[in-house]
Amino acid sequence: MLEIKQLVKKYRTGDLAINGVDLKVDKGQVMALIGPSGAGKSTLIRCVNRLEAPTSGEIWFNGENIVKLRSGKLRKARRNMGMIFQEYALVERLTVMENVLSGRLGYVGFWRSYLRKFPQTDVKEAFRLLEKVGLEKMFNKRADELSGGQRQRVGIARALIQNPDILLVDEPTASLDPKTSRQIMRLITELCEEQQLAAIINIHDVALAQMFSERIVGLREGSIVYDGSPDDLKPDVLTEIYGEEDWTAVRIRKAKKGQDSEVDEEPVSEEHMAELM
């Protein structure tokens, strides 16, 4: 469904953000993209919906090469890709409902959207999604009145009302507390499963990535260095992705406290996750 071939993105400053990436995502597959800051995770997914223009390479999505599309066709392609942002990127001065309905702008004519007279099916769907994300009572609140977790839920509803084939998710939990982070990730993955949506989720938190995705891709300096199942993410792999680090440090500190003298080789275990909860 989505196939990236030899993608290269070089910024005008000369920085090589993406260096020949090949990646294929199947329908309904939830993939986590991990890697250090500056590895090109954001750039990669922003190339997919062309918020950044790739320097070279191909991105095939539903039988079209996104890289070659011009304005009108690009907008049509973007309608099928939902994006969820790190800092939520809601339009602060619009209401929750307007923010959600803005996901339909690609389908609704100018005057209808200008007068806020959206088709009834869209409004109904917006209410259904708001209930799904637990904000059914908030529809007339302004986006800047919401908490971080609530804003991200609105962001999710806005992406889903597009009825997309793929979700591009850029650090959805980076500004959220651990509990809310888990709730948001759970919500995203559940909705993906329910609607058979593919997703590329950029995420810092390796534990969360392992917990909620079926496939993990590791990016380092613009190249893919790992592509496999969450269970094979061992310390040597993490070192390959992030560089040298003592991945057992968390365990050792715990051992020093005298709770457990045995150092677990597994960097992120169920226990670790429980600890973070």
Place this chain on the structure above:
Amino acid sequence: MSIEATSPNSGVSGKQSAALPESWSRPPFIKNHLLRWGLLLGVVLYLYLSIGSLEVNWTRIYEGLDRGAKFVFGFMNPNFAGRWNDISEGIIESLVMTVTSTVIGIAISIPIGFGAASNLAPLPIYLFCRGIIALSRSFQEIIVAILFVAIFGFGPLAGVLTLSFATIGFLSKLLAEDIESIDKSQAEAVKATGSPWWQWINYGVQPQIMPRLIGLSLYRLDINFRESAVVGLVGAGGIGATLNTAFDRYEYDTAAAILILIIGIVMLSEYISGYIRAGVQ
């Protein structure tokens, strides 16, 4: 490994460094001492010389004090009644000019403001709109008014056109700057939904600039009222024409009445616009 590794266990070291500085001062804005002090000295010297070049004619000032006193005394007992018909006519004409020119000015300023925002407009449109703004800003209202009076004759039409023209330079420039400083991610998110351009402006950009646009428009409304008094002095209609006549006839008491009215109206509109601005945040 090419990337520097620091283990959390070994990263913090307890050893003391020998040569740490004991005092600190803020690094100067201009690093070169000679240039820094030279500039300061130059400014002081220039100021001294320019004050010296002003010619002060003390006898003339002494004579002028008399006239000044008359003017000030006029304020002590302003005469509203004497020429009330002229005054009220002038005020009403000024208000009409103000509202008309502000509305026309805003209507033209909004498209020019969008065109002059570098993050929205392509380069040729950007340069064209910035050109209009520069043109409008480079001429003082009086000069434009003199030109328009020459073209359209005496009366409020010249005044309305002058004020509309001046509004464009003010409003478009500040609007364009506000558009350039919008939160990019909000606009980007709307774009990412596949929204067409006009809807993207309506949803992604407009909500972010609305408070500023309303604030600037109200502010311009009371600037235009003040300016309508000034452009009247060169024959472009409004209360300025009445004021000019009063000065010509040495009727300082009537002039004072007019000025007091202008001050009152400006203060009132300041109060009202402040109230509205607080409401639209």
